[in-house]
Amino acid sequence: MLPGVGVFGTGSTARVLVPLLKAEGFEVHALWGRSEEEACCLAKELGIPFHTSRSDDVLLHQDVDLVCIYIPPSMTRQIAVKALGIGKNVVCEKAATAVDSFKMVTAARYYPQLLSIMGNTLRFLPAFVAMRQLLGEGYVGELQVCDVRVYGPSLLDQSYGWTCEDLMGGGGLHTVGSAIIDLLSYLTGARARRVHGLLRTFVQQNVSIRGIRRVTSDDFCFFQMLMGGSGSDAVCCTVTLNFNMPGSFVHEVMVVGSTGRLVARGTELYGQRNGSKSEELLLSDSGWAGPEVTEMPLPHLQGLCSMVKALRQSFRAHEERRSWARGPVAIAATFEDGLYVQTVVEAVKRSSCSGEWECVEIMSQEPDPNHNLCEALQRNKN
Amino acid sequence: MLPGVGVFGTGSTARVLVPLLKAEGFEVHALWGRSEEEACCLAKELGIPFHTSRSDDVLLHQDVDLVCIYIPPSMTRQIAVKALGIGKNVVCEKAATAVDSFKMVTAARYYPQLLSIMGNTLRFLPAFVAMRQLLGEGYVGELQVCDVRVYGPSLLDQSYGWTCEDLMGGGGLHTVGSAIIDLLSYLTGARARRVHGLLRTFVQQNVSIRGIRRVTSDDFCFFQMLMGGSGSDAVCCTVTLNFNMPGSFVHEVMVVGSTGRLVARGTELYGQRNGSKSEELLLSDSGWAGPEVTEMPLPHLQGLCSMVKALRQSFRAHEERRSWARGPVAIAATFEDGLYVQTVVEAVKRSSCSGEWECVEIMSQEPDPNHNLCEALQRNKN
Numbered sequence: 001m002l003p004g005v006g007v008f009g010t011g012s013t014a015r016v017l018v019p020l021l022k023a024e025g026f027e028v029h030a031l032w033g034r035s036e037e038e039a040c041c042l043a044k045e046l047g048i049p050f051h052t053s054r055s056d057d058v059l060l061h062q063d064v065d066l067v068c069i070y071i072p073p074s075m076t077r078q079i080a081v082k083a084l085g086i087g088k089n090v091v092c093e094k095a096a097t098a099v100d101s102f103k104m105v106t107a108a109r110y111y112p113q114l115l116s117i118m119g120n121t122l123r124f125l126p127a128f129v130a131m132r133q134l135l136g137e138g139y140v141g142e143l144q145v146c147d148v149r150v151y152g153p154s155l156l157d158q159s160y161g162w163t164c165e166d167l168m169g170g171g172g173l174h175t176v177g178s179a180i181i182d183l184l185s186y187l188t189g190a191r192a193r194r195v196h197g198l199l200r201t202f203v204q205q206n207v208s209i210r211g212i213r214r215v216t217s218d219d220f221c222f223f224q225m226l227m228g229g230s231g232s233d234a235v236c237c238t239v240t241l242n243f244n245m246p247g248s249f250v251h252e253v254m255v256v257g258s259t260g261r262l263v264a265r266g267t268e269l270y271g272q273r274n275g276s277k278s279e280e281l282l283l284s285d286s287g288w289a290g291p292e293v294t295e296m297p298l299p300h301l302q303g304l305c306s307m308v309k310a311l312r313q314s315f316r317a318h319e320e321r322r323s324w325a326r327g328p329v330a331i332a333a334t335f336e337d338g339l340y341v342q343t344v345v346e347a348v349k350r351s352s353c354s355g356e357w358e359c360v361e362i363m364s365q366e367p368d369p370n371h372n373l374c375e376a377l378q379r380n381k382n
Numbered sequence: 383m384l385p386g387v388g389v390f391g392t393g394s395t396a397r398v399l400v401p402l403l404k405a406e407g408f409e410v411h412a413l414w415g416r417s418e419e420e421a422c423c424l425a426k427e428l429g430i431p432f433h434t435s436r437s438d439d440v441l442l443h444q445d446v447d448l449v450c451i452y453i454p455p456s457m458t459r460q461i462a463v464k465a466l467g468i469g470k471n472v473v474c475e476k477a478a479t480a481v482d483s484f485k486m487v488t489a490a491r492y493y494p495q496l497l498s499i500m501g502n503t504l505r506f507l508p509a510f511v512a513m514r515q516l517l518g519e520g521y522v523g524e525l526q527v528c529d530v531r532v533y534g535p536s537l538l539d540q541s542y543g544w545t546c547e548d549l550m551g552g553g554g555l556h557t558v559g560s561a562i563i564d565l566l567s568y569l570t571g572a573r574a575r576r577v578h579g580l581l582r583t584f585v586q587q588n589v590s591i592r593g594i595r596r597v598t599s600d601d602f603c604f605f606q607m608l609m610g611g612s613g614s615d616a617v618c619c620t621v622t623l624n625f626n627m628p629g630s631f632v633h634e635v636m637v638v639g640s641t642g643r644l645v646a647r648g649t650e651l652y653g654q655r656n657g658s659k660s661e662e663l664l665l666s667d668s669g670w671a672g673p674e675v676t677e678m679p680l681p682h683l684q685g686l687c688s689m690v691k692a693l694r695q696s697f698r699a700h701e702e703r704r705s706w707a708r709g710p711v712a713i714a715a716t717f718e719d720g721l722y723v724q725t726v727v728e729a730v731k732r733s734s735c736s737g738e739w740e741c742v743e744i745m746s747q748e749p750d751p752n753h754n755l756c757e758a759l760q761r762n763k764n
Contacts, residue, residue, distance in 0.1 A: 144582075144584045144602065144626060145584075145602055145624060145626075147531075147622060147624070149529075196578065196580075196737075198578075198606060198618060200526075200614070200618060202526045202527075202640070203640075220526065220527055220618065222606065222618075222620050224580060224604060232582070236580060236582060236602065236604065238604050238620075238622060240529060240620060242527060242529075242638060244526060244527075244638055244640070245638060245643060245654075246656045246657075247654060247656065247657075247658055247659050247660065248654065248661075256624060256626055256627060258584070258585070258626070261627060272627075272629060272630060274628045274629065275628075275629075276629055277629050278629070279630075355578075355738065355739045356737065356738055357737045
């Protein structure tokens with residue numbers, strides 16, 4: 001029996017998610033929006049019976065067993081942790097900081113019987129599922145290099161908001177880079193040990209953001225990660241993100257090894273073994289039968305679709321509508337993966353400031369909120 | 383009247399260059415090879431009347447007015463400087479070190495009436511000539527990012543030699559990267575101030591290089607350059623070179639600006655302005671009518687062809703066979719450009735060791751050869 005769903009968010013992802021959930025047989029009972037108007041408007045459009053701007057109304061809704069959280073990063077932790085505390089299963093987007101991510105990990109560990117996954121949809125895209133399997137089977141031999149490029153139009157919203165603010169979780173690195181960081185650890189089975197990066201905000205003002213307001217989030221970012229191994233064994237990953245290219249969308253993930261290579265271009269997978277003269281198409285685009293969505297790149301859209309299918313399989317196996325099977329969602333990113341990704345994002349930002357390679361050190365206990373205060377007191381004493 | 387030519391080298395470039403020179407009306411009078419056998423064999427094949435393994439025999443040959451030097455980097459400085467001293471015009475490949483490059487600059491400055499250019503053929507490729515012009519005309523607006531990728535098969539020779547040795551000028555960065563570094567300064571009209579890079583030798587041994595011998599030159603290199611401007615005004619350049627990809631050849635140079643972008647793929651040029659929905663083909667491949675050469679990538683081959691045409695125009699304008707006009711070869715890389723490129727290459731190598739951003743500081747006087755000795759004496763004294 002499928003659980004009832006409550007959705008947080010009225011953005012483009014929520015707008016796509018609800019029809020996908022319905023198509024798989026989920027009932028969406030409640031929608032939360034930041035304002036009554038936004039919530040009301042979208043609920044009407046999508047045919048959701050209940051809407052609200054108060055988060056508890058969704059979290060405590062008796063028909064809601066699964067909560068999908070697609071809201072600005074700075075608000076995610078609060079809702080996700082509360083949802084788990086109330087006993088709801090959670091699918092959510094990334095948080096804004098490593099501290100927030102750590103709090104989410106703590107909650108997820110405390111409620112292991114509840115589903116708690118990050119909505120990193122690229123893991124579910126058939127091209128990447130196949131790529132991971134081929135990597136495991138040794139298609140490329142010993143993995144040497146991963147090379148990722150994502151180019152597209154501006155990520156900024158029409159009006160000034162969190163997407164413009166670095167500290168609110170806006171910017172190419174946080175929004176798109178984090179999906180790539182997660183994907184690469186999924187594909188390689190390894191984690192970044194050291195990172196180096198450079199962030200830029202080329203467009204600091206535009207037609208709708210002007211006056212004293214400036215964009216602080218990055219629209220260009222490249223970073224390198226040394227993953228797994230130690231020293232020269234490490235896999236070299238390079239990622240280039242450029243969101244100053246309206247009218248184009250490039251999403252290319254290449255892995256190169258000692259005996260061959262694999263490239264996912266958009267939703268298609270190509271491969272070439274060293275002996276071969278040309279690339280072979282390993283997985284073609286199956287065509288997108290769902291609703292047309294221009295704001296969401298196809299790899300994310302199709303990945304989202306596959307993730308919803310996996311969720312259905314996970315829940316359908318059980319009588320009780322809140323119980324779920326781990327198998328179908330085993331490839332999903334856990335909250336621990338979310339913490340890792342957030343840690344890498346912050347290390348890349350540090351590197352962009354320091355100009356140096358930065359180590360990726362996963363938080364193992366919550367920083368003392370009085371730490372800064374203590375330091376200040378110390379300084380005054382000396 | 384065209385000058386008589388002497389060619390140094392028996393490698394793939396020399397083999398292509400001689401027919402191109404002949405097709406433009408140059409007479410090739412003499413060929414130098416490292417061994418009598420190599421020289422004899424290629425001279426016979428290409429119909430060159432005189433061959434030798436003694437460099438002076440070519441440099442002092444009375445019919446030779448222009449010397450083309452395509453030999454291992456570590457030998458280039460010696461021949462180039464001597465040729466200028468004897469009063470011959472010089473086209474040559476890169477040297478092995480910045481000190482060598484500096485000595486070549488000194489010689490070139492001393493004989494300003496002689497032609498002395500680096501054989502960086504990409505500057506002459508029509509796609510890059512057009513790209514540079516469009517950049518000047520403001521096609522992309524304010525330049526923000528350059529993104530270059532060159533992927534291909536191994537650069538190693540069949541047998542162990544200088545291509546395997548980092549210190550001898552082997553490796554992707556020195557061989558191919560230097561052409562890209564030169565190209566980007568040609569395209570942008572700016573120079574790198576700071577660089578960061580990572581070099582790897584993934585394949586240290588192969589069928590022909592084994593036992594105690596190991597490859598020390600890089601087969602993968604990733605570097606960034608901050609060019610021109612200061613601080614956030616700088617153009618961000620990223621270059622990825624990967625020579626572990628047999629069976630493929632990718633040569634892509636993209637420049638992104640505030641109002642559009644240009645991409646050269648192989649020998650073709652594409653562009654897209656921000657308002658437009660798709661790329662336009664700005665310059666199509668004219669087709670290669672010359673001899674088939676598998677070892678040399680098409681952009682370099684066609685660039686070489688255009689450079690030889692430019693040389694003909696430069697010399698043809700004059701009665702005296704050693705005089706030349708600056709106009710047709712004005713876009714060529716000078717020896718000063720060669721020193722700049724070599725300095726960047728060495729800064730990237732330093733960065734790969736230190737892990738830090740390294741400044742590009744062009745040598746302004748020759749380092750004292752006794753410097754190390756003096757330091758040692760100093761240390762002993764203290």
